[in-house]
Amino acid sequence: MVIYDCIKKDLYRYAGKSDLKSFLFYYFKSEGFKFSVWLRLCYFLRLKKITKYTIFPLCKIFYKHYKYKFGYDISYSCEIGPGLLLFHISGIVLSPKKIGKNATISQCTTVGMTIKDGIKNFPVIGDNVYLAPGSKVIGGITIGNNVTVGANCVVNSSIPNNAVAVGIPARIISYEGASDYINNPI
Numbered sequence: 001m002v003i004y005d006c007i008k009k010d011l012y013r014y015a016g017k018s019d020l021k022s023f024l025f026y027y028f029k030s031e032g033f034k035f036s037v038w039l040r041l042c043y044f045l046r047l048k049k050i051t052k053y054t055i056f057p058l059c060k061i062f063y064k065h066y067k068y069k070f071g072y073d074i075s076y077s078c079e080i081g082p083g084l085l086l087f088h089i090s091g092i093v094l095s096p097k098k099i100g101k102n103a104t105i106s107q108c109t110t111v112g113m114t115i116k117d118g119i120k121n122f123p124v125i126g127d128n129v130y131l132a133p134g135s136k137v138i139g140g141i142t143i144g145n146n147v148t149v150g151a152n153c154v155v156n157s158s159i160p161n162n163a164v165a166v167g168i169p170a171r172i173i174s175y176e177g178a179s180d181y182i183n184n185p186i
Helices: 003-015 020-029 031-045 056-070
Strands: 072-074 092-094 110-112 114-116 119-121 136-138 164-166 171-174
Touching (some): 031 056, 031 072, 056 072
Parallel strands (some): 072 092
């Protein structure tokens, strides 16, 4: 996948279309989309030798500026599928091994690693996942495809496909999935 396609698919999640007018509108209106543009640029530009030493350092400055301004702690080296949607600003901390396509992340959400016997364990998050406000996904676990993690839920064990998990610790209450929460899927 190339930078243009990834940003275009992220925009589609916000606007339901991916034209230049929508890009400009959402770039200046939505903090989440603005941040994801710089996140994507840094992710792709660091991979090629010519851009790594030319354009990437400038993009990294903008990325860091918006990271601290909006309160998103998401590493540009993290593999995140197309269609990322960041709702609201502040308190989003993501350090997974991988996130699939059509991820919807709400405010005050943490996806973090654990260290056990000196080994770092990162979560893997599938496609079409909705992480509600305040949700926590911790450790070397797998969140399946089409999963909803409820508000203030703490997930420390794997969740199967199509599950809806709530509570502390997380427990599955249904298998209705996340389709109601994934707007404009790609």
